[in-house]
Amino acid sequence: MSDELLSYPRRHYGMDHDRYRWSMLQDRAPIVWPDNKPLALWINLSVQHFPLSGEKPVVAPPGALTMPYPDLRHYTLRDYGNRVGIFRILTLMQQYQATPSVAISGALALRYPRLMERLAATGYEWLGHGWNMLCMHAGDIEIATESEWIAQTREALEAFTDQPLKGWLSPGRSQTANTPELLMRNGFSYQCDWVNDELPYPFKTDEGDMTCLPSCLELDDVFVLTQNLHSEESFVQQVIDAADLLIEEGQKQGGRLLALNLHPWLVGQPHRVSAVKRLLEALLVERSDAIWHASPGSIVDAAITQID
C-alpha cells in the first residue's frame, strides 16, 4: 500500500482548503437583527424542473427520477408542484404575509411563463437554482458547460423579473470545484450550498469574496419526510423545537438563523399542506415577537456589515 495513506499535506491549523476561515459560531461577535429579534427566519420554496429523461446525472439530486424511461410516475409527481402545489403554498404565504424566496430552475422560465408571471407578481426574492434538476454541478462537468448553465439560468429568469438576481442554490446543494468562481463571474454574490453554519459568512473565490448563506439540509422537507420518512407531525415539531432553541440562544448569544427549505411538489400535496400552515402559524404568529422573517438577500445584507 502506498505511503500516501499516511501522508497528510493539509494537516495544519484551520481548514484543509482555502474557501473560508475556521471559526466557531459562539466565538464570534454577536449579530444583531432588525428590531433586536433573536432569530432570523428564511423560508425558501424550491421550484424545480425534473426533465423526463433517461439520462442519469453524476449525482442524483433529492427527488430525482429513478425508473426506466419514461418515468412518468416521478416526472409528473414533481411537475405537480409547478401546476398545483405552488399555488396552495403561495395562498398560505399570502395569508400569513410571509416573504419566502423562490429558488427556480431556469428551464422552467421557458416551459411555464405563466408560472413565472405569477411568481414575479408576488415580489418575493428569486434565487438561481440551476438550469434543471439533471444539470448537476458535480464532478468533472466541463467548465464551459457549467458556466453556460449558470448564465442561461440568469438570462431565463431575468426575462421575467426586474430584480437583480444575487443568490444561488445549486440543485442538490452540489458544487464542482469551479462553481463559486462561475457564480461570481455571472453576477451572483451569495450562495447557499454549504450547510456548515447557522449564520452567513465570507466565502473566498478567485473572483473575490462572496457570501455563503447556509441553507439547512437536516430540516429540509424532502430530507425529513422522504429520506427519513418522518411524519408531517414530527416535521412540524422538529421545526418548532429548532426555532425555540435558536430563539433562546439568540437572546443569550446573538442573532441566529433558521433556514427552512420547502418543495411545493412535496408539501403542496393536499395531505401535507396543513403542516405548512401549522408551521407558519407557529413561526409567524405565535413567535412573531422573537422572529425577524425576511428575504435571504435582506438577511445577508443585515449580517454582512457585522461579520468579518
Place this chain on the structure above:
Amino acid sequence: MTEIVQFPELSLYDYSPYDERPKIVWPNGARLAFWVAPNIEFYELDPPINPHRQAWPHPYPPVPGYSIRDYGNRVGHQRQMALLDKYGVRGSISLSAALCEHHPEIIALCAERNWEFFSHGIYNTRYTYGLTEDQEREMIEDAMDTIERTVGQRPAGYLAPALSHSNHTIDLFAEAGGLYTCDLFHDDQPTWVNTRSDKPFVSIPYSLELNDTIAYVVQKREPRRYGESIRLAFDQLYAEGADSGTVMCIPTHNYQVSCPHRLRAFEEALEYITGHSDVWVTTGREIAEYTIAHGRQQLEGNAVVPSA
C-alpha cells in the same frame, strides 16, 4: 500441516453468560456507570483514495457531506458542550487526532473541563483498511502521540477511525499503551480482552445502538423517539444494575445531536438519567481503570475460551 487461514476467527474475549458473572459494584455502590462519548472528528475534503473504502459518495468537492460535518465543529460542538456542562457530564471524546492541529480551540475548551480524550485515528477519512501492520502501528502511535503532546495525557481508549479495523488493531493499540477499546459491541458490561501482549486490556461498552448517527442516519429515528430510546435503555440497565453494575454510553456527533431540532430530545434524556441516584457519571477511562484494578477474575468469573 500448514494451512493459511485468510479470515481467522479472532479470539478477542472468552465466553461468560450475563447472569453467571461475579457481581460488579461501581464506586459508591452505583448501579450504572454512565458516560457520554462525543465524537469530535475531522473529515478531509480531499483525502487520498483508499481502494478498500470510498470516503465520500459525492465526487470532489463533496460539499454536502463535508459541510455538515464541518457544521459539527463550527456550530454543534459548543452547543453540546454547554449541555453536558449543565448536567455535570464530562465528555469522553472520540477524537480525530488531527483536530489537535486544525481546531486547537476545541481541544482547549474540552481540556479546561477535564474531559477525556481518546483516540479515533488521525482523520475519519483515513481507514485502517489496506495498511500493513507497521503502517497501522505508525498511524495508531501518531494519533496517540499527537493527543498526548497536545493535552499532556496519553489516550487510554481507541475507537478505530470510521470503525475500520484489521486483525491487529486491538493488539497494536494495547502495545502502544492503550487500556480499552470501544470497538466491540457484544456486551453491556466491561469485558477482558485477549491481546497477544497479555497486557491488561478491556472492552468498555460504547453503544452503537444509542449512537446518534446510527439512530438518525441509519435507523432514521425521529428526534423525540431517539430521546425515548435512551430513556428506555437507561431504565433497563439501571434495573439490572441492582444485581450487577452495568455500563451505559451515549456516543454522539456534534453534527447530529447538536442540530437545533434534535438537542432538546438529548437534553430530556440527560436530565432523566442524571436525575437518578446511584448513577456513576464518569468517563471511559475511569471505567476501564476501575475494571482493570479489580482484575479479570472479578470481571468474568469462570469464563470459557471459545473453541474454534
